[in-house]
Amino acid sequence: MTTATYTSVTEAAVKRAIPMNVFRQSAPLTAICLENRELVGPGGIGTVRHLVFDTSAGPYPFLEGQSAGIIPPGQDANGKPYKLRLYSIASTRHGDTGDGKTFSLCVRQLEYAHPETGETVYGVCSTYLCGLEVGAEVKVTGPTGKAMLLPDDPTATIIMMATGTGIAPFRAHLWRMFRENNPDYQFRGSAWLIFGIPTTPNILYREELEDFQQHANFRLTYAISREQKNAKGGRMYIQDRVAEHVAELWDLLQRDNTHVFICGLRGMEDGIDAAFAGHVAQFGVDWPEYRTALEKAHRWHVETY
Template sequence: MASSISVSSTASSSALHAHRLQQPFAEAAASSSVSFNSQKQGFLTGNRLFLDSVAPKGRNGGEKVFTVRASVETAAPAAAKKQSRKNDEGLVVNTYKPKTPYIGKCLLNSKIVGDDAPGETWHMVFSTEGLVKYREGQSIGVVPPGVDQNGKPHKLRLYSIASSAPGDFGDYKTVSLCVKRLVYLNDKGEEVKGVCSNFLCDLKPGEEVSITGPVGKEMLMPTDPNATIIMLATGTGIAPFRGFLWRMFFEKHEDYKFKGLAWLFLGVPTSSSLLYVDEYERMKKIAPDNFRYDLAISREQANAKGEKMYIQTRMAEYADELWELLKKDNTFVYMCGLKGMEKGIDDIMTGLAARDGYDWAQYKKDLKKNEQWNVEVY
């Protein structure tokens, strides 16, 4: 049976430690016909409390001791459900799968880098009619048409969504992607084109695309409107952060008004490769106290030591400020893009943490556990 008995105890090295109860409590059921009131002693093991009842002196003056042992179940403490700090309430995942994809239509597809940029990047918008419900930071899959070299249908490729939940048109009926066309030379010197990226970059308005998902929880935005959100992106890794920033600065939501600090670091090889910079400039005008952005253009910029300006190089210029922010409970870091930047950022933070007596590897684990360090790299 369940019991609300409260036992006061002192720590002991013994596996079964005897506890003296602080006050009498109701008789536990026992297999004895003897009726009496008594003080009780007991010991607790696991969630079962064992009670010994000791009777007072017998009626004839002699000392009779009756021991009545009862087993009382105490309720085990309920496991506390972890409260997520991200916008995951009612989150929808895997509505559409490879065998049953949503068939959307391309509404818009534009190259968004200069002609002299090293590689093409395109921004595309697909119709969903409101049936592909997603959150900022999620991804969708795209199944390219045709079959592979083994005659089997192509497998899906995942792409981070580059729009906020209402979409670029604000009607919750579209989803956008930011895709770089993959073209490379193989070991034989032959040009190879990525199947899915080239399919997407070549789409014309009105053409169909098979969409799966949405998927992903790692990159969801924090719910705290006063949070500091540091976004680290290389190239098309900007996609989820475009969705974040639109929600923060371009849209009005009854349940969300951003009042914190959004700080974006974007790394690209050339100025002609910069993505969505005109949008960042508009955001700066809208909320100058709530938005900062810094660019790292590796082939055109260098630091004071003459080193190429990668994203970690730019971050190093603000290292002390970033470290102070990382000590706060409401600072969230999001990293998306090329895997190589992760080590460079770890190198910066290792030295800063050590200066204050922290082990960065452990500190980062704690940040991850608290949903404050979020990584999606490739």
């Protein structure tokens, strides 16, 4: 993996200034689709696309961990314009091209059976984005969100837990930590990604993630539910991996500059909480109370859907 040096006169200025809703639904930015490629390998489940958008009409300032709003064209059944959808940005503030004029998204096409008719229903915005042609215009709002911002401390311990497209903000974090050579942010801490996916072909950004393992301070752990077994012989989900490593994770949490980030399906939270609660009880620790303290200290970051 190549390492590029990024310089920007605005780098120091935006370091702690958090841009919020620079563009709104009433006055969105018109971005241009530069890239739309499939991330799921042959034999995988569903479709997930990596999209890159040109924001030269902006600028569109954002920080790693923020989200962009996309306004799909058309109207709903009531004749009203479709509401915007939020997607975690999957690139650093410099974008995939490094010039600060793009941002990227990781989008899974939503598909489900109608509860009454059984008819296949496709998500409005996700289908729109997954089918975008290069050169197409897109209406963008935002950026928004503060919960998933990477801490400024370059010596921090960063623990990331993701399922599916929840990998998006962590791709941004990992590029920030390991791929870019930023004068104001030289990461010297440690990072651990625990990534839950159904099959090996569904490992999004697999080549990038595994290439990051050349860095001694990055650790990658998969939970591949349809291929791996947990301790009880059932499917291996992310909460099972957390339970396997909970003693080590708990030790890491004792460091004042350890941050936990959780992104993906909302159902993952309960299992992660259960794993920690079961472990810390032996120390007389009330896990919900301890987790609340971590949240107040801005060390426990969650964005689930």
